[in-house]
Amino acid sequence: MAEIVLDHVVKRYPDGALAVDDLNLEIRDGEFIILVGPSGCGKSTTLNMIAGLEDITQGELRIDGQVVNDKAPKDRDIAMVFQSYALYPHMTVAENMAFPLVLAKVDQKTIDQKVGEAAEMLELTNHLDRKPANLSGGQRQRVAMGRAIVRSPKAFLMDEPLSNLDAKLRVQMRTQVSRIQKALGTTTVYVTHDQTEAMTLGDRVVVMRGGIVQQVGSPTELYEHPTNLFVGGFIGSPSMNFLPATIEGDRLQTGLGELTVPGAVRRAVQESTSKQVLIGLRPEHFEDASLVGDKPGATVTVPVDLVESMGSDVYAYFTVQGEQVTSGDLEDLAKDTGQDMVGEGTTVTARLDAAARVRAGQQAELWVDTSKMHVFDVGSGRNLTAGVGEHADA
Amino acid sequence: MTAVPITPQRRIGWSVANAIVLVYAFVPIIWIISLSLKGDDTLNDGNFLPLNPDTTAYSDIFRNSDFIRALVNSIGICLIATGIALTLATMAAYAIARLEFPGKRAIVATSLLISMFPQIALVTPLFKIETAIGIFDTWPGLILPYITFALPLGIYTLSAFFREIPWELEKAAQMDGATPYQAFRRVIAPLALPGVFTTAILVFIACWNDFLFAISLTSTNSARTVPAAMSYFTGATTFEKPTAAIAAAAVVITIPIVLFVLFFQRRIVAGLTSGAVKG
Numbered sequence: 001m002a003e004i005v006l007d008h009v010v011k012r013y014p015d016g017a018l019a020v021d022d023l024n025l026e027i028r029d030g031e032f033i034i035l036v037g038p039s040g041c042g043k044s045t046t047l048n049m050i051a052g053l054e055d056i057t058q059g060e061l062r063i064d065g066q067v068v069n070d071k072a073p074k075d076r077d078i079a080m081v082f083q084s085y086a087l088y089p090h091m092t093v094a095e096n097m098a099f100p101l102v103l104a105k106v107d108q109k110t111i112d113q114k115v116g117e118a119a120e121m122l123e124l125t126n127h128l129d130r131k132p133a134n135l136s137g138g139q140r141q142r143v144a145m146g147r148a149i150v151r152s153p154k155a156f157l158m159d160e161p162l163s164n165l166d167a168k169l170r171v172q173m174r175t176q177v178s179r180i181q182k183a184l185g186t187t188t189v190y191v192t193h194d195q196t197e198a199m200t201l202g203d204r205v206v207v208m209r210g211g212i213v214q215q216v217g218s219p220t221e222l223y224e225h226p227t228n229l230f231v232g233g234f235i236g237s238p239s240m241n242f243l244p245a246t247i248e249g250d251r252l253q254t255g256l257g258e259l260t261v262p263g264a265v266r267r268a269v270q271e272s273t274s275k276q277v278l279i280g281l282r283p284e285h286f287e288d289a290s291l292v293g294d295k296p297g298a299t300v301t302v303p304v305d306l307v308e309s310m311g312s313d314v315y316a317y318f319t320v321q322g323e324q325v326t327s328g329d330l331e332d333l334a335k336d337t338g339q340d341m342v343g344e345g346t347t348v349t350a351r352l353d354a355a356a357r358v359r360a361g362q363q364a365e366l367w368v369d370t371s372k373m374h375v376f377d378v379g380s381g382r383n384l385t386a387g388v389g390e391h392a393d394a
Numbered sequence: 395m396t397a398v399p400i401t402p403q404r405r406i407g408w409s410v411a412n413a414i415v416l417v418y419a420f421v422p423i424i425w426i427i428s429l430s431l432k433g434d435d436t437l438n439d440g441n442f443l444p445l446n447p448d449t450t451a452y453s454d455i456f457r458n459s460d461f462i463r464a465l466v467n468s469i470g471i472c473l474i475a476t477g478i479a480l481t482l483a484t485m486a487a488y489a490i491a492r493l494e495f496p497g498k499r500a501i502v503a504t505s506l507l508i509s510m511f512p513q514i515a516l517v518t519p520l521f522k523i524e525t526a527i528g529i530f531d532t533w534p535g536l537i538l539p540y541i542t543f544a545l546p547l548g549i550y551t552l553s554a555f556f557r558e559i560p561w562e563l564e565k566a567a568q569m570d571g572a573t574p575y576q577a578f579r580r581v582i583a584p585l586a587l588p589g590v591f592t593t594a595i596l597v598f599i600a601c602w603n604d605f606l607f608a609i610s611l612t613s614t615n616s617a618r619t620v621p622a623a624m625s626y627f628t629g630a631t632t633f634e635k636p637t638a639a640i641a642a643a644a645v646v647i648t649i650p651i652v653l654f655v656l657f658f659q660r661r662i663v664a665g666l667t668s669g670a671v672k673g
Contacts, residue, residue: 053568072568073568073569074573079569080565086560086566088567099570100571147570151571
């Protein structure tokens with residue numbers, strides 16, 4: 001168990017491509033930290049640098065206070081779980097899990113005991129004599145975990161370990177990974193592009209984009225107080241709705257109509273240098289106006305295109321007409337989700353109570369919780385309301 | 395794949411097809427065995443199988459010191475050439491499959507070029523070179539060209555096998571605490587073994603069957619291999635053809651190949667890497 005410190009770490013490839021730029025991160029002992037971001041954001045490179053599979057171009061990597069930049073992977077005492085599992089096909093499950101111990105020249109009795117313990121924890125006891133080829137995907141994944149666990153390393157590194165499993169198994173394994181990490185208390189760095197895994201597993205989440213850390217914080221912090229457009233759009237499912245807006249005094253002119261903003265948001269907005277901003281509203285900050293009563297907020301009338309009833313919630317989709325605002329952050333997000341953000345107007349998702357009576361093709365009165373609204377600068381993508389913190393309670 | 399139900403008709407159809415292929419493949423072999431068991435008097439009696447088989451031809455060739463010597467030459471030269479070619483090809487193929495280095499494409503292209511070269515075009519230059527440096531009619535004089543022509547074959551086959559082995563296995567071994575050598579020996583080498591054995595068989599057969607170099611780069615029985623030596627067999631008198639002796643020699647030199655293939659074939663387990671990684 002150990003703390004891992006990345007101090008101004010830079011990774012530049014020989015062809016000049018910058019994969020990771022000036023990464024600073026302190027991972028505390030026993031912490032479960034998630035690196036998340038779209039593909040090509042440098043999260044896997046960062047993990048490989050911690051593992052020692054890739055060189056660090058600049059900066060320092062310290063494990064337990066010791067600089068390990070030039071140490072070979074085997075001298076770092078770190079275990080890694082690969083996306084492809086990377087099991088040794090010519091060895092049985094037991095041999096696979098024992099391999100790190102055999103290399104460390106541990107005596108056979110201890111090996112048997114440790115492999116037995118790990119197998120029990122991962123429910124693999126009945127499969128110890130089988131070859132990886134005869135295992136299911138979930139079992140292979142557990143063998144890969146077992147191989148990491150037996151050695152009691154200083155830290156676990158996991159590179160999208162669940163992405164090859166089907167959806168149901170993934171949810172199951174997610175809780176198992178979490179339970180194992182809590183039980184062992186080993187420092188863990190977990191790379192994923194799945195924001196659900198990021199939200200549910202981590203003590204802290206690091207959102208990366210283009211090799212640069214966007215924000216580090218607890219899942220709730222990222223969800224409620226994203227520092228910029230990218231984090232706001234990346235974290236949360238369904239994702240945050242972004243609408244262009246114009247500041248007119250203490251009001252915001254948006255495609256939804258004119259919104260009066262509460263004091264805290266207003267103060268933040270007034271600092272904006274540009275009149276053009278983007279507002280971010282999470283789907284759950286909409287509600288059927290008839291169910292709300294007289295809570296402060298704004299009420300808008302929108303033409304609902306589509307209604308999806310999930311039983312517990314109702315998702316209503318509608319399109320807001322208005323001028324388009326282009327932003328690098330939004331384009332990146334669109335690329336990641338495969339959505340075409342350029343179209344007629346902007347599609348907005350609202351998550352309403354199951355009792356909401358909205359119908360597709362009809363006008364609906366929706367209440368908007370303006371106190372939870374985020375206002376972003378169009379140019380820099382910065383969240384202007386980030387500083388106002390607990391404005392929701394004001 | 396969809397499983398097609400095996401009906402009696404299908405079974406019969408396949409059996410007939412198999413029988414035709416087997417007959418086609420085995421008639422020449424049975425013929426030469428039959429020839430080797432016939433005496434000179436019954437050679438042209440029109441029977442496919444000998445009426446009273448006798449093994450004089452076999453005892454004759456094993457009493458022929460030239461044949462024994464040629465057999466020793468063949469086995470020695472082919473084993474050495476295969477061994478050296480495999481060692482070099484394994485290392486070269488691993489580098490080509492795994493590493494990026496300047497000149498990699500040039501090396502691959504050159505080795506392909508060598509394998510395309512008609513060997514007959516090289517016989518005269520090789521003869522000149524070998525007489526000049528004094529390795530004509532020696533074991534190295536044959537081993538060297540054999541290695542040269544076996545290497546492209548070996549590099550190509552082996553690099554295909556190495557490419558099949560997922561890169562991540564090596565990374566995983568490193569993370570598990572293995573040195574690069576341990577990773578190669580305990581993870582990569584065991585997985586590449588089927589490829590090494592396949593290549594060994596191909597290279598050995600290519601050397602064993604060679605006639606062109608064996609006849610042109612040797613002059614005495616100090617390095618002459620069996621295919622070349624057989625062409626120097628003589629009959630009991632000048633007017634008799636040594637048909638039975640040549641047939642017997644042909645049968646004898648087939649045996650090591652069969653043994654070699656049977657020995658290594660058991661080690662070729664298809665799909666050994668399945669289950670290592672998903673997707």
